[in-house]
Amino acid sequence: MDKIRTAVIGCGKVGATHALAYKTLPNSELCAVCDVSQKNANQFAKDYNVRAYSDIKKMIRENGVQVVSVCTPHPLHAEPTCEAAEAGANVICEKPLASDLRDCDRAITACEKAGVKLGVISQRRFYWPVLRMIQAIRDGKIGKPIIGTIEVMGWRSPEYYQMDGWRGKWREEGGGVMVNQTPHQIDLLQWMMGDIDELFGYWDNFNHPEIEVEDTALAVIRFKNGGIGQILVSNSQKPGLWGRIHIHGSNGASVGAQVEGGSSFISGVTTSKVEPAFNDIWTVPGEENMPEVWKKEDQIKSEGIDPMTYFHQIQIADFLNAVIHNRPPSVDGHEGRKTVEIFTAVYRSQRDHKPIKFPLSAEDGSDFDGRLSYVPYSHR
Numbered sequence: 001m002d003k004i005r006t007a008v009i010g011c012g013k014v015g016a017t018h019a020l021a022y023k024t025l026p027n028s029e030l031c032a033v034c035d036v037s038q039k040n041a042n043q044f045a046k047d048y049n050v051r052a053y054s055d056i057k058k059m060i061r062e063n064g065v066q067v068v069s070v071c072t073p074h075p076l077h078a079e080p081t082c083e084a085a086e087a088g089a090n091v092i093c094e095k096p097l098a099s100d101l102r103d104c105d106r107a108i109t110a111c112e113k114a115g116v117k118l119g120v121i122s123q124r125r126f127y128w129p130v131l132r133m134i135q136a137i138r139d140g141k142i143g144k145p146i147i148g149t150i151e152v153m154g155w156r157s158p159e160y161y162q163m164d165g166w167r168g169k170w171r172e173e174g175g176g177v178m179v180n181q182t183p184h185q186i187d188l189l190q191w192m193m194g195d196i197d198e199l200f201g202y203w204d205n206f207n208h209p210e211i212e213v214e215d216t217a218l219a220v221i222r223f224k225n226g227g228i229g230q231i232l233v234s235n236s237q238k239p240g241l242w243g244r245i246h247i248h249g250s251n252g253a254s255v256g257a258q259v260e261g262g263s264s265f266i267s268g269v270t271t272s273k274v275e276p277a278f279n280d281i282w283t284v285p286g287e288e289n290m291p292e293v294w295k296k297e298d299q300i301k302s303e304g305i306d307p308m309t310y311f312h313q314i315q316i317a318d319f320l321n322a323v324i325h326n327r328p329p330s331v332d333g334h335e336g337r338k339t340v341e342i343f344t345a346v347y348r349s350q351r352d353h354k355p356i357k358f359p360l361s362a363e364d365g366s367d368f369d370g371r372l373s374y375v376p377y378s379h380r
Contacts, residue, residue, distance in 0.1 A: 003029040004320050005064050007089075009056060009080045010071035011035040011044035012164070014094055018069040019048050021313040027320055031063045034080075056080055060087040067323060069316070070094060073166045074174035078103035081118070082110040092119040092319045092329070096183040096343075097336035099174025100369060102362035104340050108333040119319045119329035120336025123311035124184040125191065128298050129257035129279045133247060137192055141284045142249025148193040148221075148229040150185045152177075152260065153241035161211050168211030170371050176213030178203070178343035182233040185243055185259065187331075187339045189231065192247050195224045200355040201346030207236050213371075219346050231342075246281055256281030276302040344369050 006022040008015045011033055022030035034053040035041040045052035053059035060068070068084045070077050070093040077098050081091050091111060097120045098104045111118035124130055137145055154177075166172035173180060190196065201219035208215045215236050221229040243260030261275035276298050279291040315330065322329040345356040351370025367373040 003027055005066050006030050007032040007059060007065045007068045008071060009034045009068055011040045015071035017309050017312050018071055020309055021316045025317050032059045034059045056083040057087040060089050065089050073172060074099040074179055078106045081107040085110040085114040085116050090117040090323050095121045096179060096340050098340055099179055101340055101344055101360060102365055104337040105362055117322055117329055118333035120331050121315060122184055122187045122331045123315045124188060124259055126311045126314045127259060127277045129277045132279060133255045133257055134192060136255050136284060142253040142255060143251035145193050145247050146227040146250050147248040148189050150189045150231050150245045152182045152185055152233040152243040153237040154181060154235050155238045155240040156235040158210055168213055170212050170368060173213060176215055177233050177235045178217050181235060183339045185245060186342050188245050190338050193223050193227055193229055196221055196358045197224045198222045198355045198357050199345040201349040203346055203350055217346055253284045254281050274307050347371050350374060
């Protein structure tokens, strides 16, 4: 079978994760990279022995690229996605799909118009404890999911925000803990609980005066299935505690996972061993003792793998197979938009002082869904 010709747009830290995946997957041939900085692209291309570009369409045309990864900063996802789609390439975009709904809709429309596939990275869907949870829910082991919560108590230091010039700024990063550190967990909650009917939320910046964006957010949710939920995410717990998702069912049974221990890893930066995810709550009748067994199994499976790249590789492999077999990817653009819809609702809820009904449409962007017009209490 011929290999899929692949490329990376955005030669930063997470771009290296994608490049490594393309280099190691058997059905991929990494042939080029692209960055607005030709200098950055040249160095990146040298590291991976591929061609360097600063023009997306030229790169795709000259190398016959079939799949690209978009790894630019969040507010800069839509433009390269649209350019790549117009040039005929399928696109898998780093999380989140965009920093606002207008750019989500631009990207989705461009890919649909061009007849190419659009995927969004959400590699935690492939974590073994998370897969157990979704399978238990689908098998009806907890009845109907009626309560869902995510709690991410992490930490980001001032040095983290100094690593790149775009970090911590509304226009350059798009947002804070909801947009950068926890869209994965937000995605898991909506994946397991289903579509949202209404959300009320707050956000603030409690202990990062050097940045513009939020470091903490809270939301309560009513789902369309009648269930309720809560989101509590923060970068303000030094040195970081945990990231957890718990789903409770109508028959009284609960399933859950700790998907992060301490602060989340930083793609392309974290070098220490990351604690494997594990099922921390499991009260399905007859399976109460299984978490101990699963934890040992997962620890064995995790030996010798780097979770910062392994689960990216799994999802990117899924996307390549979706292109080869002409099927939808596991996480497509419409799924990716749901996460952006959720954090957008939190921003708008605080701005408008009211619950936000779903679905949400894009606004004109004048105040970035309330991000630019609101002064956090800690800054007053």
